[in-house]
Amino acid sequence: MVVLSQTALDHYSSMKTCRPANGLFTGIPVIDLKDPEAKTRIVEACQEFGFFKLVNHGVPFEFMTRLEYLAMNFFNLPQSEKDKAGPPDPFGYGNKRIGPNGDVGWIEYLLLNTNPQVNCNKTLSIFQEYPQNFRSAVEDYILEVKRMTYEVLELMADGLGIEPRNVLSKLVSDEKSDSCFRLNYYPPCPELQALSGRNLIGFGEHTDPQIISVLRSNNTTGLQICLRDGTWVSVPPDQTSFFINIGDALQVMTNGRFRSVKHRVLADDMKSRISMIYFGGPPLSEKIAPFPSLLAEGEEGLYEQFTWYEYKSSAYKSRLADYRLGLFEKKMQAILANI
Numbered sequence: 001m002v003v004l005s006q007t008a009l010d011h012y013s014s015m016k017t018c019r020p021a022n023g024l025f026t027g028i029p030v031i032d033l034k035d036p037e038a039k040t041r042i043v044e045a046c047q048e049f050g051f052f053k054l055v056n057h058g059v060p061f062e063f064m065t066r067l068e069y070l071a072m073n074f075f076n077l078p079q080s081e082k083d084k085a086g087p088p089d090p091f092g093y094g095n096k097r098i099g100p101n102g103d104v105g106w107i108e109y110l111l112l113n114t115n116p117q118v119n120c121n122k123t124l125s126i127f128q129e130y131p132q133n134f135r136s137a138v139e140d141y142i143l144e145v146k147r148m149t150y151e152v153l154e155l156m157a158d159g160l161g162i163e164p165r166n167v168l169s170k171l172v173s174d175e176k177s178d179s180c181f182r183l184n185y186y187p188p189c190p191e192l193q194a195l196s197g198r199n200l201i202g203f204g205e206h207t208d209p210q211i212i213s214v215l216r217s218n219n220t221t222g223l224q225i226c227l228r229d230g231t232w233v234s235v236p237p238d239q240t241s242f243f244i245n246i247g248d249a250l251q252v253m254t255n256g257r258f259r260s261v262k263h264r265v266l267a268d269d270m271k272s273r274i275s276m277i278y279f280g281g282p283p284l285s286e287k288i289a290p291f292p293s294l295l296a297e298g299e300e301g302l303y304e305q306f307t308w309y310e311y312k313s314s315a316y317k318s319r320l321a322d323y324r325l326g327l328f329e330k331k332m333q334a335i336l337a338n339i
C-alpha cells in the first residue's frame with residue numbers, strides 16, 4: 001500500500017483560489033436533449049455556469065459500461081504492464097504527473113488522440129497487447145459521443161443565433177480536428193480517513209482549453225466546479241448522464257458570454273472514480289476569435305486573435321491552475337506592449 005508522508009499530502013492537498021462549500025450541489029442545470037426548449041436552456045447554462053448535465057442524450061448505456069469495465073481492467077493491470085503505454089508525451093499512460101510542468105494528482109490516466117491522422121505508437125501498442133475489445137470499445141464510445149456532441153454544438157449555435165447552425169460542430173467534426181480522449185482513474189485513498197477534513201486532489205483546478213468537453217463518470221463523487229461567486233461545489237454523480245464543460249476556445253468565440261468553467265476532482269477514501277472525457281478541439285490552423293454576429297454594435301473583442309495551435313502551445317507551457325487566456329486578453333497585450 002502507498003503511504004502518504006506529510007509532505008506528499010501537502011503536495012496533493014487542496015489549494016487555493018475558490019472557497020469550499022459543503023454537500024452536493026443541487027443547482028446544476030439539467031438539459032434534456034429532446035426538449036424543444038433545449039437550445040435556450042443550453043445557452044442559459046453556458047452563460048451562468050459553463051457547465052450542465054445532459055440527459056436523454058441517446059448514447060446507449062452499454063457503450064459506457066463496457067468501456068468502464070475494460071478501462072478498469074486496464075488500470076488494474078500490474079504497474080509494469082501499464083508503464084509500457086507511458087510516459088505520456090502528452091498521449092499515453094500517466095501516473096500522478098499531469099502535463100509537462102510539474103502538476104501532480106492522485107490519478108492514473110490514458111490520454112489518446114482521436115484524430116485517425118495522428119498515430120501515437122505508444123497508445124496504439126497498448127491496444128495491440130491488451131484485449132482486442134478495449135480498442136473497439138473506445139472507438140465505439142467515441143463515435144457515439146461525437147454524434148451527440150455535434151447535436152449539442154448545433155443547439156448552442158442555434159440558441160446563440162449564429163449561422164450556419166453547424167458553425168461550431170464543423171470545427172470538431174473536421175477530419176483535422178484536434179480532439180482527444182481521456183480515461184481517468186482515481187484510486188481510493190484509505191489514509192484520508194485518518195485526516196478528517198483534508199482534501200486530496202485527484203485532478204487540480206483548471207479550465208479545459210478546447211471548445212467543449214463531454215464527461216461521463218461512474219457513480220463516485222469527486223468532480224467539483226467553481227461557481228461565479230468563487231465557491232467550489234460538488235457535482236452529484238450520475239453514471240447515466242453526460243456532463244458538458246465549456247472550454248477556453250468557446251469562451252473566446254462567444255467573447256466571454258459563455259464561461260469556461262474552472263473545475264477539479266477530489267479523490268475519495270473508499271471509492272474509486274473512473275471518468276471518460278472527450279475534448280472537442282478545432283483544427284490546429286483554426287483562428288479562434290469572437291463570432292462577429294455576437295458582438296453588439298461598438299463592442300470590442302476581448303481577446304487578440306490566435307490560432308488553436310498557438311493557444312495549445314501556450315497551454316502546454318502553463319501549469320494546470322494558470323489562467324491561460326490571460327496572455328491573449330487585449331488589456332494584457334497592451335500592458336506587455338508598454339513594458
Ligand SMILES: C=C1C[C@]23C[C@@]1(O)CC[C@H]2[C@@]12CC[C@H](O)[C@@](C)(C(=O)O1)[C@H]2[C@@H]3C(=O)O
Nearest residue numbers: 090098099103208209315316317318319320
Ligand atoms: C498541465 C497541463 C496538462 C494539460 C496541459 C497542461 O499544460 C495545461 C492544460 C492541461 C489539460 C486540461 C484539460 C485536458 O485534460 C488536457 C488533455 C488538455 O488539453 O489540457 C490537459 C493537458 C494534459 O494533461 O496533457
Ligand SMILES: O=C(O)CCC(=O)C(=O)O
Nearest residue numbers: 182184203223265275277
Ligand atoms: O476526471 C474527471 O472527472 C475530470 C478530469 C478533467 O477535468 C480533465 O481530465 O480535464
Ligand SMILES: [Fe+2]
Nearest residue numbers: 206207208263
Ligand atoms: Fe478538465
